Amino acid sequence: MKKLILNLCLLAGMLPSPLHAQEAIMPGMRDIKSPVVSEAGSVQFWLNAPYAKKVYITGNITRFNKGDFDPSEQQAKGLVPMKNDGGLWEVRLDSLAPDLYTYKFVVDGIEVLDPLNSHVLRDVALVSNMVLVPGEESKDFVAAGVPRGSVHTSWYRSGFRDTDRRLSIYLPAGYDSSDRYYPVLYLLHGMGGDETAWLDQGRAAEILDNLIARGEAEPMIVVMPNGNMALDAAPGHGPLGLDQPNFYLPHTMDGVFETYFPEIVNYVDSTFRTIPAKESRAVAGLSMGGFHSLYLSANYPGLFNYVGLFSPAVDPTQFNKNGLPEIYRDRRVKIKDQFRQGVRLYYLAIGEDDFLYEDNKKFRAELDADSIPYIYKESKFGHEWTNWRRYLADYLPRLFR
Numbered sequence: 001m002k003k004l005i006l007n008l009c010l011l012a013g014m015l016p017s018p019l020h021a022q023e024a025i026m027p028g029m030r031d032i033k034s035p036v037v038s039e040a041g042s043v044q045f046w047l048n049a050p051y052a053k054k055v056y057i058t059g060n061i062t063r064f065n066k067g068d069f070d071p072s073e074q075q076a077k078g079l080v081p082m083k084n085d086g087g088l089w090e091v092r093l094d095s096l097a098p099d100l101y102t103y104k105f106v107v108d109g110i111e112v113l114d115p116l117n118s119h120v121l122r123d124v125a126l127v128s129n130m131v132l133v134p135g136e137e138s139k140d141f142v143a144a145g146v147p148r149g150s151v152h153t154s155w156y157r158s159g160f161r162d163t164d165r166r167l168s169i170y171l172p173a174g175y176d177s178s179d180r181y182y183p184v185l186y187l188l189h190g191m192g193g194d195e196t197a198w199l200d201q202g203r204a205a206e207i208l209d210n211l212i213a214r215g216e217a218e219p220m221i222v223v224m225p226n227g228n229m230a231l232d233a234a235p236g237h238g239p240l241g242l243d244q245p246n247f248y249l250p251h252t253m254d255g256v257f258e259t260y261f262p263e264i265v266n267y268v269d270s271t272f273r274t275i276p277a278k279e280s281r282a283v284a285g286l287s288m289g290g291f292h293s294l295y296l297s298a299n300y301p302g303l304f305n306y307v308g309l310f311s312p313a314v315d316p317t318q319f320n321k322n323g324l325p326e327i328y329r330d331r332r333v334k335i336k337d338q339f340r341q342g343v344r345l346y347y348l349a350i351g352e353d354d355f356l357y358e359d360n361k362k363f364r365a366e367l368d369a370d371s372i373p374y375i376y377k378e379s380k381f382g383h384e385w386t387n388w389r390r391y392l393a394d395y396l397p398r399l400f401r
Contacts, residue, residue: 032088034116035131042094043131045103047114050087052107057082057091059103059128060384064096079106098135099386100203102128121200124192140393143206146213147173151205156267160251160260166233167264168195169272170205170222172212181273183400184221185306186264187392188285188292191252194234195226198392201385207393217396221272225264227285227292229256253288253316255325258295265303282399284308284347286388287356291316298334299327301341306399308347310391311354311383314363332370339372345398349377349391356383 034046045057056079063078082089082105089105102121105112113120119130132138149172155164172182187204189197198204204222211217229251232238251257269276283304285293290312297307313319316328339346346367350360367374377394379387 032116034114037131037133040094041096041098041133041135042092043096043101043133044092045082045090045105045114046116047082047089047105047107048087049089049107052084052087052089054108055082055084055089056080056106057093057103058106058111059101060386061093061096061101061103061131064099064101096133098133098138100130100132100138100141100389102130104128123197123201137390140207140210141203141389143209143213146209148209149173149175149205149212151199154267154271156264158260158263160229160256163232163239166195166226166237167268168199168224169268170199170208170224171272172219172221173209174219175221175273179273180219181275182219182221183280183282184223184268184272184274185282185284185396185399186223186225186304188225188227188283188289190285190287190289192228192249193289194228194231195224196234198224202389202392204392207389208396211393211396218400220400221268221274223264223268227257227289228252229260253291253313253319255320255327257292258299258327261292261296262300262303278302278342279305279344280400282306282308282345284310284392284395285312286310286391287313287383290314295328295331297343298331298338301334301338305343306345306347307343308345308391308395309349310388310395311350311356312348312360312363313356314359332366335367335372336370346372346374347377347395347398348374349379349387349394351379351381351383351387353380353382354387 032046032048036044043061047055049055058078058080062080080091080093082091103114105114113127114129117129117131121128121130132141149170152169152171154167154169156167158165174180175182187198189195208217208222212219226233228249230249268274281304283293283296284307290309291314293307293309294312294314297304316324320328348360348364350357364376377391379390381387
């Protein structure tokens with residue numbers, strides 16, 4: 001109890017109360033901004049924590065930092081110490097490549113968000129602040145001065161549990177003002193994600209807007225379903241109300257999503273101006289979404305002409321200990337038949353430090369042995385959005401040409 005009271009006091013010293021929220025932005029207060037990004041790629045952070053004894057910054061941003069810190073301390077759980085100046089804690093992270101980064105503070109062992117940064121990102125059940133380091137490699141994560149598409153929330157009726165399920169749908173610029181029909185990409189999230197993941201973390205709408213505006217990608221509809229069949233929608237948007245996110249969910253990689261997937265295609269084709277043909281459909285996904293993309297395209301060879309596997313899980317036995325559902329059996333036979341029926345693009349990408357790298361290496365050997373043509377992209381880093389945003393940007397220009 002004493003520790004709880006101490007922690008609450010600490011937080012009270014850090015964060016303005018609701019009664020003083022307006023005071024915090026009134027003139028006369030010390031002018032503090034966090035974070036501040038320089039043109040050279042360094043980012044400065046500040047935190048007002050007058051009662052704290054030790055403060056760190058953590059998150060994926062610390063792994064890419066080139067600053068001069070004690071390696072033993074920095075490498076331990078990705079913590080970078082902040083310097084104390086009269087209760088105002090500060091740190092600068094240097095030489096960051098252009099990208100979208102996440103971070104939070106650790107104050108005497110307690111993880112807290114940056115109270116000066118309103119840009120917050122949820123990844124499954126974890127919440128972090130975001131900061132963008134601008135540059136050539138991250139320019140497409142912000143859409144400025146280009147025609148913008150729109151993002152719609154739609155609900156379709158599912159035969160699984162007889163419920164309404166939520167979709168996020170990107171419609172390209174000009175959709176509402178034309179009678180044009182469009183090809184469709186089905187873009188799938190990873191385990192623990194939902195129909196908002198590619199929009200919030202993947203910056204999919206911004207990437208699409210930019211590539212389409214430059215003529216590097218064809219205008220297309222992009223459908224982002226919820227791959228967790230135990231949930232109807234992202235946390236807070238379904239019938240459970242403000243339920244808490246859960247990483248481990250039933251009916252994610254047990255064949256149920258693949259079995260009921262055609263009802264999504266039927267709903268989209270009957271609701272939006274799509275070109276309802278295999279030649280005008282693509283599927284892609286990351287991690288669990290790559291797993292789904294692999295088995296959807298193999299089991300429904302008449303649906304997709306383009307397949308994208310981003311850091312995919314490939315081994316169904318890891319998730320089905322009591323035997324494989326029919327939809328996951330005879331993978332090699334099904335992929336051979338899939339290619340006999342025609343596949344325009346089979347795209348596989350993974351980071352060299354990804355924990356799924358060896359499984360993917362075995363899968364590529366299987367494809368090679370069966371003379372299955374594919375495009376392979378290997379990048380740095382591991383199982384993370386830094387890679388998946390770039391894979392999407394590389395995949396999109398290859399579609400519907």
